[in-house]
Amino acid sequence: MKQVMLVTGSSRGIGAATALLASRRGYAVCINYLGNVAAAERLRAQIAAEGGAAIAVQADVAVEADVLRLFATIDAQLGPLTALVNNVGVLEQQGKLVDMSAERLQRVVTTNILSYLLCSREAIKRMATSLGGHGGGIVNVGSGASKHGAGNVYVDYASTKGAIDVMTLGLSKEVGPDGIRVNCVRPGIIHTDIHASGGDPDRVNKLASTVPLQRGGQPEEIAETILWLLGPQSSYVSGALLDAGGAR
């Protein structure tokens, strides 16, 4: 059966590494992005040059109408989805909750939680055996922040990642009978642009010595973990929260 994957937020960082690796493993891939069309198109062109099949679709996955359009585009251009990677995630300027505006909290909560719920709902409609599908896999990209809470820097972000842990546990029970495995990978500190959004672009290097493995992680290392969680090698793994943080 043709393997079709959507990776939300995949123009850059962990999402882009996952989309590229998935293509190399034989998936047709939908790259999704918010505004950086140049990065998304570069990745799409690279996959095409390697002989893979990819489309790039702009959609704000925190907005239901965009999610419906995104899935309709995948249906039409790639065929039935077999794998969903809920990867999109944002954080904003480091600080304390007392200084965070309601608008910021709304942005972080809707992007990091609502998008996972909306995209999972649409994926399940297509994968569930009770709805005529053939099963599939969902991987939620959570964060090690759900273990320590990120107090004084971004407790809002960490709170959303706690929700992703719980969503993974609940959804894995709900859709297991439908042939869908749901797992979560919780990266530690990874070399991507996300830290610049928090106002600390060098955060990974600054914290590297606090990681028992003595370094930050690379997006490609998280991509390998995600592909494993979606592949046949992990066929009896569901509802797992898998830490990929160098033992931090």
Ligand code: NAP
């Ligand atoms: P990143 O480098 O900042 O990339 C973010 C991606 O999300 C970009 O492709 C961006 O698109 C897209 N995006 C943002 N808002 C979107 C929206 N509303 N709709 C659609 N796409 C949107 O992020 P990252 O570091 O790779 O993080 C990926 C995931 O890993 C996140 O869930 C994050 O919380 C998690 N994580 C990261 C780390 C880390 O240290 N990096 C650690 C733990 C967990 P544009 O290019 O168009 O802006």
